[in-house]
Amino acid sequence: MTHLDRGVVQGPVPARAGIGLRSVHHEALLADRPAVGFIEAHTENYFHEGGAAVRALLRARANYPLSLHGVGLGLGSVDGVDREHLGRVKQAIARFEPALVSEHACWGRARGEHFNDLLPLPCTEEAARLLARQVGEAQDFLGRQLLIENVSAYVAFEHSPLPEWEFLAEVVALSGCALLLDVNNIFVNAQNLGIDARAYIAGLPAGSVREFHVAGHARNGNVLIDDHGSRVCDEVWELLRLAVARFGPLPTLVEWDNDIPSLATLVAESRHADDILRERRGLAA
Amino acid sequence: MTFCGSAVASLREVQESFAASLRDPAVTCAVLPPANLAIYRNNANHALREALAITYPVVRRRVGEDYFRQLATHYRLRYPSRSGDLHGYGRDFAAFLDQHLDDGDYRWLADLAQLEWSHAECSVAAECPAIAANALAKYPPEQLGQLVFRTQPSLRLHSFPFPIFTVWETNQLENAPPVDQSLGQEAGMVLSRHDGVEVRRLEAGLFSFLSALAGGATLGDAMTNADLDAPALTDALAFMFREGLVCSLSGGS
Numbered sequence: 001m002t003h004l005d006r007g008v009v010q011g012p013v014p015a016r017a018g019i020g021l022r023s024v025h026h027e028a029l030l031a032d033r034p035a036v037g038f039i040e041a042h043t044e045n046y047f048h049e050g051g052a053a054v055r056a057l058l059r060a061r062a063n064y065p066l067s068l069h070g071v072g073l074g075l076g077s078v079d080g081v082d083r084e085h086l087g088r089v090k091q092a093i094a095r096f097e098p099a100l101v102s103e104h105a106c107w108g109r110a111r112g113e114h115f116n117d118l119l120p121l122p123c124t125e126e127a128a129r130l131l132a133r134q135v136g137e138a139q140d141f142l143g144r145q146l147l148i149e150n151v152s153a154y155v156a157f158e159h160s161p162l163p164e165w166e167f168l169a170e171v172v173a174l175s176g177c178a179l180l181l182d183v184n185n186i187f188v189n190a191q192n193l194g195i196d197a198r199a200y201i202a203g204l205p206a207g208s209v210r211e212f213h214v215a216g217h218a219r220n221g222n223v224l225i226d227d228h229g230s231r232v233c234d235e236v237w238e239l240l241r242l243a244v245a246r247f248g249p250l251p252t253l254v255e256w257d258n259d260i261p262s263l264a265t266l267v268a269e270s271r272h273a274d275d276i277l278r279e280r281r282g283l284a285a
Numbered sequence: 286m287t288f289c290g291s292a293v294a295s296l297r298e299v300q301e302s303f304a305a306s307l308r309d310p311a312v313t314c315a316v317l318p319p320a321n322l323a324i325y326r327n328n329a330n331h332a333l334r335e336a337l338a339i340t341y342p343v344v345r346r347r348v349g350e351d352y353f354r355q356l357a358t359h360y361r362l363r364y365p366s367r368s369g370d371l372h373g374y375g376r377d378f379a380a381f382l383d384q385h386l387d388d389g390d391y392r393w394l395a396d397l398a399q400l401e402w403s404h405a406e407c408s409v410a411a412e413c414p415a416i417a418a419n420a421l422a423k424y425p426p427e428q429l430g431q432l433v434f435r436t437q438p439s440l441r442l443h444s445f446p447f448p449i450f451t452v453w454e455t456n457q458l459e460n461a462p463p464v465d466q467s468l469g470q471e472a473g474m475v476l477s478r479h480d481g482v483e484v485r486r487l488e489a490g491l492f493s494f495l496s497a498l499a500g501g502a503t504l505g506d507a508m509t510n511a512d513l514d515a516p517a518l519t520d521a522l523a524f525m526f527r528e529g530l531v532c533s534l535s536g537g538s
Contacts, residue, residue: 044369044370044371044372045372047370047372048372048409048410049409049410049411050409050410050411050412050439050477051408051409051410051477052408052481053409054409071369072368072369072370072371073369074369077300078296078297078300082369085368085369085370088370107300108369109369110300110301110303110304111301111304112365112367113304113308113365113366113367114365114366114367114368114369115304115307115325115329115366116329116332116333116336116366116369116371116374117325117328117329117332119300119303119325121296122296122299122316124296126295126296127296130296154321154324154325155317155318155320155321155322155324155325156317156318157299157316157317158316158317158318159293159294159316192321220324223321223324225324
């Protein structure tokens with residue numbers, strides 16, 4: 001296994017905007033070294049021993065703090081924690097030394113079949129306890145805290161009695177995890193499920209959030225789809241302002257995974273997030 | 286599965302009912318209204334089809350987008366995803382095509398898929414440092430026949446009854462003309478390189494020799510197996526060391 005041989009940016013991820021590491025940008029990112037606060041990579045893309053993606057991330061680590069963001073553990077699945085997958089996450093952590101490791105408040109498989117999607121959980125006591133127990137199990141195995149991200153939903157469960165923010169607060173309280181608050185997903189769910197985005201942000205425990213995500217979404221009739229395929233809309237930037245006011249300036253990732261623009265456009269979009277984080281720092285100073 | 290009246294479904298029932306309606310649109314989900322469930326069905330289909338399309342670009346080019354979508358749907362029913370990591374999802378596509386196309390004319394697509402799977406594996410494989418030909422010099426000539434070669438772990442060797450390597454090469458560009466299948470059998474290798482993946486046709490004798498060595502045969506047995514004379518053996522060894530295929534030698538004293 002190739003180990004980091006060029007030095008690694010150590011220490012926490014700064015409270016600045018970061019960008020997702022996508023293969024189409026590898027070359028430009030390594031050549032241009034844009035001044036972004038951190039990079040975030042999908043953990044599952046770095047499970048392998050070699051290859052272009054692994055080499056690019058090993059090189060990028062010399063310049064940027066790293067957040068490893070998992071999309072495949074589905075820690076809310078009633079079938080339990082996928083220990084084989086978790087073992088590979090642990091190997092990736094040992095190899096790339098990320099400052100942040102995150103996953104989603106979702107489930108993803110049933111009876112051995114994976115759906116490779118971030119499927120929503122009903123906001124019930126039972127689901128909160130199961131998710132918290134399995135997040136705790138994963139944290140124990142990995143020997144570190146996980147950040148758990150709220151997901152978008154396109155369907156409302158017939159029985160989902162807790163407000164989503166109370167559900168997440170309970171998972172935090174029971175497992176000791178932190179939250180990765182995806183502001184776009186709050187906006188999407190506000191539209192799709194009729195929940196109150198401001199109440200959501202106000203209702204989460206003050207110290208529970210350690211990172212923000214923002215992204216673009218698409219509209220399909222009355223439904224908003226969290227497709228990460230466009231610019232962040234004004235309403236979502238406004239929600240980010242509210243979130244920064246409540247939780248403080250934190251590492252903020254601009255996600256753009258479909259119709260991926262040039263690196264320059266992505267970096268420009270991340271500057272907008274930086275401006276919002278700076279407004280807050282300006283207020284605090 | 287139905288949940289009537291005020292009875293609240295357990296989380297297991299919720300997930301199994303959700304899963305059943307994701308697998309089969311005809312199954313009504315007991316815990317979710319049908320509106321928008323199609324979004325999840327489409328997401329899952331799209332993610333799995335994209336994973337296949339990334340792994341099998343040449344198969345897709347040869348059969349066209351519409352038929353590839355059909356194949357992806359059938360494949361998913363036959364080989365559901367078994368991991369939260371999609372990189373391994375296409376592992377059984379060649380076996381699937383072999384069963385699915387067993388009526389003849391398009392059987393070569395299964396071989397093409399095998400080659401593309403090797404390419405996908407090599408694109409994420411590690412390289413081990415190669416040794417140079419002078420490593421042979423420390424063995425007395427009478428021991429050379431007993432040597433065993435450890436070759437690059439990413440090295441994949443294929444021999445097909447169809448001209449699959451030619452199909453693969455010509456279809457790196459869109460709109461390539463069909464390859465004349467009467468060209469017949471071809472053999473070759475796929476290998477992870479620092480700057481990408483190498484796919485290369487090999488002459489039959491060299492292929493047999495490499496296959497024997499990569500399979501753990503001694504140098505003497507590999508030479509016999511491939512029926513190489515002394516000059517051909519020298520060329521084959523020179524090729525292996527020049528191309529960085531040898532990681533270590535063992536077996537001599």
